[in-house]
Amino acid sequence: MHTLSSQLRSDGVAPELELLIGELAAASKTISAKVRQGALAGVLGSAGHENVQGETQKKLDVIANDVLKQTLGRLAQVRALASEEEDHPVPCHVEGAYLVAFDPLDGSSNIDINGQIGTIFTVYPARDDVPALSPEQFAQSGRAQVCAGYVLYGPSTQLVLTTGGPVRLYTLAQDGGFVLTQEALRIEPECSEFAVNLANFRHWSAPVQAYIQKLQAGVDGPRGRDFNMRWNGAMVGDVHRVLMRGGIFLYPANTQSKVHNGKLRLLYEAHPMALLVENAGGRASDGQGDILDRVADQLHQRVPVVLGAACEVQLVVETLAQG
Ligand code: P6P
Numbered sequence: 001m002h003t004l005s006s007q008l009r010s011d012g013v014a015p016e017l018e019l020l021i022g023e024l025a026a027a028s029k030t031i032s033a034k035v036r037q038g039a040l041a042g043v044l045g046s047a048g049h050e051n052v053q054g055e056t057q058k059k060l061d062v063i064a065n066d067v068l069k070q071t072l073g074r075l076a077q078v079r080a081l082a083s084e085e086e087d088h089p090v091p092c093h094v095e096g097a098y099l100v101a102f103d104p105l106d107g108s109s110n111i112d113i114n115g116q117i118g119t120i121f122t123v124y125p126a127r128d129d130v131p132a133l134s135p136e137q138f139a140q141s142g143r144a145q146v147c148a149g150y151v152l153y154g155p156s157t158q159l160v161l162t163t164g165g166p167v168r169l170y171t172l173a174q175d176g177g178f179v180l181t182q183e184a185l186r187i188e189p190e191c192s193e194f195a196v197n198l199a200n201f202r203h204w205s206a207p208v209q210a211y212i213q214k215l216q217a218g219v220d221g222p223r224g225r226d227f228n229m230r231w232n233g234a235m236v237g238d239v240h241r242v243l244m245r246g247g248i249f250l251y252p253a254n255t256q257s258k259v260h261n262g263k264l265r266l267l268y269e270a271h272p273m274a275l276l277v278e279n280a281g282g283r284a285s286d287g288q289g290d291i292l293d294r295v296a297d298q299l300h301q302r303v304p305v306v307l308g309a310a311c312e313v314q315l316v317v318e319t320l321a322q323g
Helices: 004-010 015-041 059-073 108-113 198-203 206-220 235-245 266-279 310-322
Strands: 046-050 056-058 078-083 098-106 117-125 147-153 157-162 168-172 178-182 193-195 248-251 283-285 305-308
Touching: 004 015, 004 168, 004 178, 015 059, 015 098, 015 117, 015 147, 015 157, 046 059, 056 059, 056 108, 059 078, 059 098, 059 108, 059 117, 078 266, 098 108, 098 266, 108 117, 117 235, 117 266, 147 235, 147 266, 157 235, 157 266, 193 235, 198 206, 206 310, 235 248, 235 266, 235 305, 248 310, 266 283, 266 305, 283 310, 305 310
Parallel strands: 078 098, 193 248
Antiparallel strands: 046 056, 098 117, 117 147, 147 157, 157 168, 168 178, 248 305, 283 305
């Protein structure tokens, strides 16, 4: 069985990046241990203040963010960090070759109900065409990512990772090591399961409403087959299900003033998930074009997301184009 490090070496990953990924994995094991202790470690509940997103921070949000900053910030190959929980980039080492962006604990609203949560991360090369430690370092196309992945804190702790090639699944073993348990996740082009928060239906554009209603119409409707629905409340859990058994995930643009561009963040949620989904044979769109072609001009900018089964995503894009 391949371990994380033996697989990375086998995949020809540069030693500096291999070490960085190893430290990301180590940080996720610390976070996983805190998550598993829950109330017994006094880590549940609110931290008592809001983050830059205007969302109430949970204690575990802060703990996970601190663990990642401390673990990654000390690596000489890390030039800067960006986090959902940090207003601005965290400068690290001016000569560092890599930038790391992360959502330290995605799905925080699931923490106190023992639901799925996870850490989403992405690694970019440092830029030499802008000042070494300027925020513009992170203004890159999603296609510049050298690594993307997440750690899902579920019944088992699993690391899903791509370094440009296949999407690999590792499971945290009892001995504390991540072991390769699936070599290449694949998303079938067709599907019969969708994930969307239907409570926002009234805020969607007419074409999105029409698309979802056709799925709900089932076998007697225009799609000619029944569709199932799941909504995890944590992107990391919904995308993992799409990678494991197919489907389409949507967080559309809506007319709510606060999340008119959708709720999900481009840099450290949509970009990494889009790279994973595309490298698994799926597609990830903002409703017009590929998410990976978007550049994160603002650190915390939001983007509409439609990702998963390629044919289903294409149908949504065509439906939106028809207006
Ligand atoms: P809603 C979690 O807060 C998150 O950012 C994503 O992980 C998740 O997909 C989405 O928000 C859930 O949003 O509106 O259903 O609570």
